[in-house]
Amino acid sequence: MTTVDVLRPALYFALQSLFRHVKVLRHGEPFAAVKTADTFYAQHGFTLDISAWGETYVVCCPFCNDTRNRLYVCHAWGLPESFGRQSWRFVKCFNDDCLKEPGNRRSLAHMVFEQAMFSYGKSDVVLQASPGAPKRTSGPVSYPGVCYPLSQLTGPHPARQYVISRGHDPDELWRLYGVAWCMDACSQALALASGRLIIPLRAASGDMVSWQARYMGETDWKLTPKYYNCPDAPRSGLLYALDRASSAPVLVVVEGVTDVWRYGDGAVAICGKEVSCEQATLLIKHARDRPIAILLDPEAWEESGKAFSRLALAGAKFLFRIKLRAGPDPGSLPRPLLRAIVKQALLANYPEFA
Ligand SMILES: [Zn+2]
Structure with a gap:
């Protein structure tokens, strides 16, 4: 399994950079929950009955001297539709229930989302889609989540290495064609865009009207699409560049x-x-x-x-x-x-x- 094969590469990379060793359980299985509208009690207007975490990343808990990989992290942790990073139903220490402690929660969220995820790019240019942006059938679209221009990624970043290995100049690809790397898709519906190269498709006017998300590397194309296209955007009448x-x-x-x-x-x-x-x-x-x-x-x-x-x-x-x-x-x-x-x-x- 290559690192970009996981459902949530950004979270996986972040955990790997913090804890070095990450075990993947139930590889490729989606998160499953029943969403029920509840405007009276629920803070977000709905409740979530989680029936399965699906793909889960397992590391040693940093709070209890754990050496037996007892900290379980669901791949959906931090996504907007699973209540963002403050939902502690997606992370659990099975050693000592360390995440009952508010201080531990704050420090884990800080380590994962502030330090580790963002060390993958400089933060001066970030292309960010608003979560839950309305779907359009024509007209401009935005990048599918938190994306970094290829020119903004630091040295040996896998996205730069990938395009260089194919004989292209990452800085030119950003400058001329707006090619970026998607660290984290803005919603579960666009999850396939995470960890891929985002290639904007523009109308003659220069407006981005669709995008293609290309898988970086080689894999079994029967199981993984090489290109994942912006849903609901018309492409038949487009000419790239x-x-x-x-x-x-x-x-x-x-x-x-x-x-x-x-x-x-x-x-x-x-x-x-x-x-x-x-x-x-x-x-x-x-x-x-x-x-x-x-x-x-x-x-x-x-x-x-x-x-x-x-x-x-x-x-x-x-x-x-x-x-x-x-x-x-x-x-x-x-x-x-x-x-x-x-x-x-x-x-x-x-x-x-x-
Ligand atoms: Zn613990």
Whole structure:
């Protein structure tokens, strides 16, 4: 099990940095409770009948010289819908019931939420969603919780290491594309975003209208989604990075966000292999009279042909396809080589634009 595989990476990382050894019980099992509206007695307007903690982190209790891992912490501790960090029904010392003591409560909450969690980032820029923000079907959305810009994370942070290992510059990814790391999702409903890279999807205006949360690393994709998408946000009519392509001499249509990161300004991703009708219309509107190059992965030559037809039918004036030699996709080629390939193809097709 890798560390980011847990349900609540931020809490897990925090406990690990405080206690070094953390045991995970009931790995992957969700927290279960029945919520009942109660506006008379309950402080929050509802009561919570907990039937199962689900995934639980177990450490040595710091208050009673415990050496046998007797402090149990439910992964839902600190989330807004489980009454936040002040709910002591989610933490228990089975040695001496140490958390009956208000002083111990204060000091544990301080250690976990103030010291440990925030040591993962500098705190000058934090992108924070308001818990329980209303869902929208269109219009701007916010980051899914407490997120740190990649450029704000300190040295060997796993999110920086991950993008560097894939050949990208974490500072540039934040500066140009707003890529951040989600430490803690703002609600249980968005819990899958925790511990992932948050990739904003923007409209041509620059407004963030959706996001993709990418799992960092490799795992069994049948059990864990590689990308988790902002729920309820429409994506079919979006072109990734269109907002950064307004002054490029040629628009380059690629498959995925990492292809865009590799090519730089001028590339737009269709987030798949197919150009939708809405995407075609949007692309032609923004291309104005600039040429459009289709540069899909080498094994997608047939799909590239379909994309060509769709754009041609939609009225693209200057359109050409680029076939890469079998092998690496555009996202794995060095940027200078990729840009040189596009330039050469442009020269061959429309020398007046090169
Ligand atoms: Zn104890």
